[in-house]
Ligand code: SF4
């Protein structure tokens with residue numbers, strides 16, 4: 001369901017607060033729309049909006065448009081836009097903030113692969129203290145493309161045979177300590 005104007009305004013405000021908390025984040029206001037970021041970005045061709053357009057949309061308060069697009073989820077975190085930006089804007093970190101906000105608030109099209117994978121990965125780390133590959137693959141295909149998952153079974157069996165995948169997952173030692181740390185980070189995030 002499309003967001004109301006008030007929801008978009010509140011979301012934009014919350015997002016900008018996070019961006020301003022990033023080192024050099026306030027430089028987002030110094031973008032000169034030169035397009036160097038988009039020209040440098042290896043994923044720009046596949047993105048619905050390139051990095052330059054993202055900055056323009058953010059400044060125009062059109063955050064909802066970002067989350068309706070595939071752009072955020074195609075960023076490969078290569079940092080080319082950041083190192084080449086003449087205004088020193090940490091654009092890769094801005095993308096990270098967009099991803100965090102999108103995952104936290106469920107703002108992505110149903111089945112968006114990267115967002116689904118991020119959620120399953122974080123859940124595994126919270127449960128076991130580590131990634132659980134078999135679980136990740138199983139849940140990922142169930143939530144995105146079950147038919148494709150069936151097609152991956154032969155490959156999975158080969159990997160199992162070669163012991164590159166295994167059933168089950170052991171919790172790490174000291175999982176309680178890790179959970180406390182994660183809870184503290186989440187609490188700090190919530191207060192930002
Ligand atoms: S390279 Fe920097 S200044 Fe140029 S459009 Fe991109 S973010 Fe703006």
Ligand code: SF4
Pocket residue numbers: 037040041042043044051074075076077078079080081082091092095
């Ligand atoms: S960090 Fe992301 S947005 Fe920036 S150039 Fe790399 S892929 Fe593109």
